[in-house]
Amino acid sequence: MKLAVLGGTGLIGSQVVQKLNAAGHEAVPHSKSTGVDVITGEGLEEAVAGADVVVNMTNSPTFDDASTAFFQTSMDNILAAAHKGGVGHAVILSIVGTDQVPDLVYYRAKTLQENLLKDGPIPYSIVRATQFMEFMDGVLSWTTEGDTVHLPSTPIQPIAAQDVSDAVAEVAVGTPLNGTLQVAGPDVFPLDDLGRITLDAHPDGRTVVTDETAGFFASVPGDVLVPKGEARIAPTHYSDWLS
Template sequence: MKIAVAGGTGLIGSKVVEKLNAAGHQAVPHSQSTGVDVLTGEGLQKAVDGAEVLVNLTNSPTFDEASPAFFRTSMEKLLAAAERAGVRHFVILSIVGVDQVSELDYYRAKALQEELLAACPIPYSIVRATQFMEFVDAILSWTTEGDTVRLPGTPVQVIAAQDVADAVAEVAAGAPLRGIRNIAGPEVFPLDELGRITLAARGDRHTVVRDDNAGMFGVIRGDVLIGKEDARLAPTRYADWMAAHQRRQ
């Protein structure tokens, strides 16, 4: 099966392409580096023509008020190209709880992306994942001042990028869900505790202070970022991921 993967050279996209091709599919990565621009439409129709499935893993370059415009424009371009090409299955990657965090521009933008896809005539699938383990360092850096890292106690259920890619590849190769599949890591941590675990594993002497108003996740209340009863749990535990990551460095 021929599968076009927009954003196919990124963190998740490259792994999805590898997984699908290893399974015998013809997965082709597309991005600006391959001459495809989802905002202008340059190279897009050629990339989609002949594909039975389109997986959209492109992402906004910012998390601010500009992100809704990115997702609206890119989805409109991709959906139009997919309809012209006769694509039979359109897949996107989204975020667990995305429709419950209206305080954040980026979450509103991803919810908009979901709405645009659900309203189109093409059979579709939405894979919602929890926060990536690969992004924990960035989350810590956002609220680091001197020797102190301020983090809220927001519950998170981090998942490895490889597990996300495996789930996206499985959905892309299957029948359209015509709905949402939630995936999550196997463990729940308060974000401040996750910060302490991460720094301790590295021997980092920064001190984590709980501040429920700190950073982007400080506006999130309750456990909306946690996979609920229907979520499929990925196998990779955070301690194992960190150990493997440190061996590769």
């Protein structure tokens, strides 16, 4: 099977390409560095031509209002190119609970991306993942003031990038879901406790205080970032990933 992986040089995309090729498929990574731009459309038709599946791992470079325009334009261009090229399956990576966080523009933008795919002309699959373990250092840095990290107690169920890429690769070579697969790590943590666990494992002089008004995740209501209903639970525990 031939697959065009847009955003195929990033954290998840590069692992998806590696796993697909190791399984005997022909997965080709595409990104700005390879001459493909999903916003201008440069190189896009050529990238997806002849592909059975388009896997879209591209992401907005910002979490602000510009993310809406990014997903609108990129999805319009990708779906048009894929339809013209006769692609039979389109896959995107999204976020568990993204449609339940209306106060965050980035989550609204990801919901828009999902809806554009659902309303498009190509059979599709959406993989919704929980927060990546690899992003925890970034989360800590966002709300650090001096030696103190301010974090809310928002429940999250972190997943390792390798487990996300496993799910995306499997879905990409399967029959289109025309629906959504949720994937999550095996353990639920309050975000502030997860920050403490992280710093206990790799101490750097910072301490975590609980602050329900701090940072990006303060706008998340309740436990909407934890999957509801059927979900695939990945094997990697956060403690194992840390070590």
